[in-house]
Amino acid sequence: MIIETIGVIALLLGVTGVILNNRKLRVCFLVWFLGTLLTASVHAYAGIWSLFGKDMIFLVLSIEGWYKWGKSEIVLVDSKQRIIDRQAEQISDLARRLLSHRKGESVKATCDVHGDFWYVDDETIVCPRCMSE
Helix, strand or coil: CHHHHHHHHHHHHHHHHHHHHHCCCCCHHHHHHHHHHHHHHHHHHHCCHHHHHHHHHHHHHHHHHHHHHHHHHHHHHHHHHHHHHHHHHHHHHHHHHHHHCCCCCCEEEECCCCCCEEEECCCCCCCHHHHHC
């Protein structure tokens, strides 16, 4: 009876881990770790060594996932911030040029993201590829 209870708890933890993973929440690896720890104990107790070995691999993979997702979140946030900072700098540069040019003159600007050249003449035009992203 206790083995069945442990199995049901492990099942619920496994399903919860998948749901959390689908929502891209890092805590899924912790939930999977706990669920796999329970199934590993059941498999070791029952002497099912092939499944115990699989459980040990999944334990290591859940630890690896926890660390890799932690690093990627930082890198992802940092790279998004750099893109936002670069685009803000572009807009600021264009605004300075627009404010300083005389009516009827074209202002040449370059998109730092795509390298495209575009011109402004009495109206604001932005890089069409940046707008579509």
